[in-house]
Amino acid sequence: MLKKLRLERFKNFKEAELILGSLTLLVGTNASGKSNIRDAFRFLHGISRNYNLAEIFGEKWIEGGVLQWRGIRGGTREVTFQGQSTFALEVSLPIGEKDSQQEATYRIEVNPGTSSKAATVIAERLLIAGEKDSVFEAAHSEQGQNNLSVKLNGVLLSDPTQTFTDDRPIVAQMAAFGSAVAPWAMTASSVRGAAQAVMKALSSVRFLDLSPDAMRLPSLPGQTILGDRGENLSSVLQKICETRESKQALLQWVQELTPMDAMDFEFPADFTGKILLTLIEENGQKTSAISASDGTLRFLAMIATLLGSEAAQFYFFEELDNGIHPSRLHLLLQLIERQVSQETIQIVATTHSPELLRLLGTQSLEYASLTYRLSDRPDAQIKRIVDIPEARRVIHEQDLARLHESGWLEDAVNFTEDEDTIE
Ligand SMILES: Nc1ncnc2c1ncn2[C@@H]1O[C@H](COP(=O)(O)OP(=O)(O)O)[C@@H](O)[C@H]1O
Ligand SMILES: [Mg+2]
Incomplete structure (x- = not known):
């Protein structure tokens, strides 16, 4: 497990450190x-x-x-x-x-x-x-x-x-x-x-920056590593479905995370031999990856990553909550927190979702970090949210999601670090 990353004069960081946990959520405004x-x-x-x-x-x-x-x-x-x-x-x-x-x-x-x-x-x-x-x-x-x-x-x-x-x-x-x-x-x-x-x-180490278009492309059986943008989704899922238990787990998560009554998967081939995922619902309705929703494809890719047999030790997920309905976020987080608790997988994920912060377990909250820029400085900083003065108390007493939405975290660091410079 990676413990710490230090950046010096790298991109918009002059000197910054990120402490890593099993799950490290990165929050921060655009371009932070x-x-x-x-x-x-x-x-x-x-x-x-x-x-x-x-x-x-x-x-x-x-x-x-x-x-x-x-x-x-x-x-x-x-x-x-x-x-x-x-x-x-x-x-x-x-x-x-x-x-x-x-x-x-x-x-x-x-x-x-x-x-x-x-x-x-x-x-x-x-x-x-x-x-x-x-x-x-x-x-x-x-x-x-x-x-x-x-x-x-x-x-x-x-x-x-x-x-x-x-x-x-x-x-x-x-x-x-x-x-x-x-x-x-x-x-x-x-x-x-x-x-x-x-x-x-x-x-x-793998990087996932999922793109629904890439996930909709057919792939050849045997291409079992998911690409950075979700390429090979069909053949990765086909491989998972070879094992009965993994297929059951996959179906169960799809049923919980999406409104679909997915009962089975099919992988019809085109004339080049490439296959395309097709979901079959209880009423017989078939939906191919081409017309499946962006959110469903994202879920499938994330489940495939977490349940697949060729898991990496470290994942960087870009914009975890993207395209996912707020009411399903807690399930996704549950799946992630369960996987990382086995300590074989470590995940860093960026998010814009205040909801996700509120749903974090105690352990993951310790490592959630804010990336921010102070108004009078050109470089960016990284700080664990629990290290922001008063954060623990405020998080405990108030709704972290609301604080995030109102920009409280950024205001708090701006305020305290301004004081530091006056001293
Ligand atoms: N070499 C650099 N020096 C200073 N700032 C940089 C450099 N490269 C990128 N940046 C800054 O980083 C910002 C992009 O950061 P990024 O990590 O993409 O943001 P986000 O938090 O939205 O993912 C740019 O807007 C730019 O201001
Ligand atoms: Mg970004």
């Missing part, structure tokens, strides 16, 4: 930075895909012209806060086996380059809590070539440029650190293990 936080997670996830920096920011195409990765919104030009020269991201996570886990902090600072110069790693480090030396530490001066210095467990590597390049994250290179560097064999294997653990934690 919620999706910028998603972009930060996307960058970190891109590292785990073994891409070089240009591929992480841009796009990654594989053979046959298939687009495998969409890059980071805004590319390299708009990634640093107000055009500063570098940004840094830091993530805290436990590594190692379950009973001997250690808290690790991985940090990367990147210069996104210019139109004539590729992006480079400026500094990178993996530190295990309580240890004096970093597992590895790499540094690079902004100018000059070939001046990468790398330390393993505190010891300087004599010629790191033989082994490492600055155009791709060092952690990915460490994870593939071979035994070729003979004098370092012992160190290499422990460094490699730790780097692989970080890569693994960052790899099982």
Whole structure:
């Protein structure tokens, strides 16, 4: 489970930290930075895909012209806060086996380059809590070539440029650190293990920004991973329906979450072999994905994500409540809170729904965070809602949803932080 994300000079954040729980709800006005936080997670996830920096920011195409990765919104030009020269991201996570886990902090600072110069790693480090030396530490001066210095467990590597390049994250290179560097064999294997653990934690990450149009596209049986926009929904659901219990669970949730009396699913194929989800109601009425409502498709995609056999460890859901009737939100939240309570799935979700805040369980409320901009500052901040002075009392006594609607949260942070600056 990821514990903390720190952003420095990244998009509209100059310096901000997000504490992560099993479910972390992000609320905040438009353009307060919620999706910028998603972009930060996307960058970190891109590292785990073994891409070089240009591929992480841009796009990654594989053979046959298939687009495998969409890059980071805004590319390299708009990634640093107000055009500063570098940004840094830091993530805290436990590594190692379950009973001997250690808290690790991985940090990367990147210069996104210019139109004539590729992006480079400026500094990178993996530190295990309580240890004096970093597992590895790499540094690079902004100018000059070939001046990468790398330390393993505190010891300087004599010629790191033989082994490492600055155009791709060092952690990915460490994870593939071979035994070729003979004098370092012992160190290499422990460094490699730790780097692989970080890569693994960052790899099982998915982003869902559901688009009903994408969910309505037919897909081929066997395409069992849901795309970021909900692509492959039909074949993902078909796979779930192969197991009787999963199919029952799926039907039950559809019945509860939508007004449909869904009794069964069918997956008719077109002449190319692609299938399309069709819901069958009790009265025999058939509704294909093409005419199913946006809300129904969203529910199906979320249930498929949470119940599917190929679940990831970490999900970032964009605008969770979008297209969903307020009266069904508590059921969706119930499904999510139940799934994350098993601690195998962690979810960060952005929302505009004040209703969702009101419905949060005690545990999830601890981690709900507000992204906001103070009126006299250019950068955005992140704060846990329960850390806003008086918030606990006010939430307890009043309706959090009403407070959210009236902008109380934003007013409260503006007011208290103004006082801070006067002191
Ligand atoms: N490099 C940057 N420097 C400063 N501000 C930025 C930068 N990139 C994006 N922004 C700000 O971030 C805002 C978008 O934030 P976003 O995360 O998409 O908002 P939302 O909370 O609605 O998801 C933009 O309106 C812009 O003001
Ligand atoms: Mg957004």
